[in-house]
Amino acid sequence: MTTPTLAILDLLSSVGPNEELFGLRICQLADLGSGTVYPILDRLERAGWIVGEWEAEQPSGRPKRRAYRLTGDGATAYQRALQVRAEKRRKWLPETLARLAGAR
Amino acid sequence: MTTTSTSTTAIETRASSALLAARMLLIGAMPTLLVCLVNSQLPVHHPDSINPHLWSYRLIFLWMLVTSNLHWAVGFVLTTKCAGSRFRTLFGFLGICLGLTVYGLTLSGTEAIDLGNGLGLSSAADHAGDVASGFLPAYFLSRTRLSAHPAFSPSRVVLICAGYSMLFVELDGLNGVLALALPLVVLLSLAVEIGSATKRVPLNVLVALGIQAVTLVIHPSPTIGFVLIALVTLARSGWAQVPLAMRWVGDLKLRVQSYSAATRHRPIGLVEDAAVGLAALIAVGVRPVARAEWTAERAGGPDDGMTQAQHLRLVLGLIPAAAKIRGALLVAPLLRFVDWIAVSESRTRRAAIVLVSTAATYLFKDYGFAELLRTSESLAVLGGGVYALARFRREVVKERERIAGIDRPADDERDTEHDQ
Numbered sequence: 001m002t003t004p005t006l007a008i009l010d011l012l013s014s015v016g017p018n019e020e021l022f023g024l025r026i027c028q029l030a031d032l033g034s035g036t037v038y039p040i041l042d043r044l045e046r047a048g049w050i051v052g053e054w055e056a057e058q059p060s061g062r063p064k065r066r067a068y069r070l071t072g073d074g075a076t077a078y079q080r081a082l083q084v085r086a087e088k089r090r091k092w093l094p095e096t097l098a099r100l101a102g103a104r
Numbered sequence: 105m106t107t108t109s110t111s112t113t114a115i116e117t118r119a120s121s122a123l124l125a126a127r128m129l130l131i132g133a134m135p136t137l138l139v140c141l142v143n144s145q146l147p148v149h150h151p152d153s154i155n156p157h158l159w160s161y162r163l164i165f166l167w168m169l170v171t172s173n174l175h176w177a178v179g180f181v182l183t184t185k186c187a188g189s190r191f192r193t194l195f196g197f198l199g200i201c202l203g204l205t206v207y208g209l210t211l212s213g214t215e216a217i218d219l220g221n222g223l224g225l226s227s228a229a230d231h232a233g234d235v236a237s238g239f240l241p242a243y244f245l246s247r248t249r250l251s252a253h254p255a256f257s258p259s260r261v262v263l264i265c266a267g268y269s270m271l272f273v274e275l276d277g278l279n280g281v282l283a284l285a286l287p288l289v290v291l292l293s294l295a296v297e298i299g300s301a302t303k304r305v306p307l308n309v310l311v312a313l314g315i316q317a318v319t320l321v322i323h324p325s326p327t328i329g330f331v332l333i334a335l336v337t338l339a340r341s342g343w344a345q346v347p348l349a350m351r352w353v354g355d356l357k358l359r360v361q362s363y364s365a366a367t368r369h370r371p372i373g374l375v376e377d378a379a380v381g382l383a384a385l386i387a388v389g390v391r392p393v394a395r396a397e398w399t400a401e402r403a404g405g406p407d408d409g410m411t412q413a414q415h416l417r418l419v420l421g422l423i424p425a426a427a428k429i430r431g432a433l434l435v436a437p438l439l440r441f442v443d444w445i446a447v448s449e450s451r452t453r454r455a456a457i458v459l460v461s462t463a464a465t466y467l468f469k470d471y472g473f474a475e476l477l478r479t480s481e482s483l484a485v486l487g488g489g490v491y492a493l494a495r496f497r498r499e500v501v502k503e504r505e506r507i508a509g510i511d512r513p514a515d516d517e518r519d520t521e522h523d524q
Contacts, residue, residue: 001507024401024418028410034421039428042391052393063400066393080507088503 001081004032005040009078012050012070020055020067041068049074125195132199140203376402376419383422390430398422439497446497455494460487 007030015021021029027037044050051071055064070078380402384395402419404410410418445451460483467483468476 001503022401023397024404024410024415027418027421028414034418035424035428036421038422038425039432042429043432052397062403063396065400066397076509077507080509084503084506 001085002040004030004036005044006078006081006085007032008037008040008044009049009070009074009081012068013075013078015069020065021069022065022067026068044074047074049077121191124192128192128195129199129202132196132201133203134199136200136203376416379420379423383426386423386426387429390433391426394426442493443497443501446494447501452491452494452498456487456490459490460484 008026011026011030012021023038023041024034026041027034030037041050041052045052049071050068052066052068054066058064380398383398387394404415445455463483463486464476467479
């Protein structure tokens with residue numbers, strides 16, 4: 001899983017119950033370009049990890065925006081992704097050193 | 105009694121559908137078949153008549169250039185007229201394919217002159233490819249609001265096709281890229297003509313064709329001709345006439361003001377609008393909510409706290425975002441196949457062996473043993489590259505499966521499973 005994907009999932013998992021995160025707001029908070037964020041949101045939505053919902057009430061002077069939130073599956077997958085990443089980082093150095101030693 | 109009447113109605117419906125399908129097939133095929141008829145009477149089919157210095161030859165060349173992409177124009181007009189009826193559009197499309205196939209078949213076996221690789225006059229297969237590259241962008245464009253613009257008249261489409269054909273021939277070898285750039289050519293042409301009155305478009309077309317003919321005679325470079333057409337069109341448009349241009353700028357100001365009042369105060373609103381429109385156009389069919397979502401994001405909110413430059417940058421980023429979404433869905437089946445090979449060590453080995461041995465066989469058969477030896481290094485790189493790519497994808501799949509909670513057997517076990 002790429003770092004931007006993790007950053008977006010991290011942001012969505014930390015959002016409060018009354019807070020809404022829209023596409024460009026996610027870009028702003030995650031400090032990522034919209035060219036990176038939207039394809040990831042699209043992929044995560046297709047996978048069922050996040051869900052997009054239109055604002056419930058019609059705001060004055062602008063169209064309704066689409067807010068994203070993490071689903072149950074998404075939250076589980078995010079936790080697993082964090083574990084996998086941590087495990088990989090933990091294993092990386094000893095494994096690389098062992099390989100190098102074996103090569104000698 | 106009721107059953108009989110129901111079945112009679114069903115038969116009538118089927119009959120009228122069949123008639124409509126036949127009509128659309130005829131409408132789609134007719135223009136190409138007429139061009140086919142005209143071209144069969146032209147002297148260019150005899151090799152002795154090739155003489156680029158003759159006026160007649162150059163006029164014929166011009167005719168061939170314009171008509172070679174006729175299917176694009178027909179496709180566009182058909183899809184615009186039939187917007188809302190997929191049945192009509194489908195059979196219109198099939199009609200164009202039919203016409204082009206018949207055209208291609210009449211030319212194969214004759215001494216058809218290759219007037220440029222991009223023209224694709226040599227086989228029916230070439231024409232089928234042309235239909236796909238020309239019709240599909242036209243189809244998608246026709247489903248957008250752009251097609252409702254009065255500047256999208258049939259004569260304008262012919263002009264665009266002429267320019268496109270010329271670029272097609274001039275940049276020989278980049279046909280695939282140009283096919284993708286076609287919508288951009290259309291947008292550029294629209295931008296050039298936007299200030300001129302619609303009723304003048306047929307005259308503009310005549311002027312454009314005249315310039316192209318003169319250019320071909322003086323200096324046979326289709327692109328220079330197309331650039332001249334664009335310049336003259338621009339000069340004849342509202343931009344070149346001060347009162348008209350002032351009025352246009354005034355209208356533009358009003359539009360910007362009313363738009364800003366409705367959404368937010370931004371002088372660069374039109375650029376953002378165009379970016380959102382283009383992004384939504386690219387994502388049409390793959391992300392149904394894209395237009396509504398991005399239009400709302402473009403309008404923004406009072407609490408977003410972004411500077412104008414930040415907002416513009418994010419809105420412009422929607423274009424690559426849409427392209428990435430579409431691209432990801434396009435390559436998804438290919439990646440599934442690659443992953444299927446990559447997850448198994450034995451399949452990866454076989455794939456590398458098959459690829460390298462195919463390339464080696466081809467080199468040996470066509471160029472001999474010496475060439476095979478000379479390129480052995482490249483073949484080794486090819487095999488190694490395939491193997492490295494497979495290893496990389498295997499790691500990606502492994503991580504994905506672990507995140508999804510799938511317990512994956514070790515590589516050796518998996519190979520045994522797959523091989524059984």
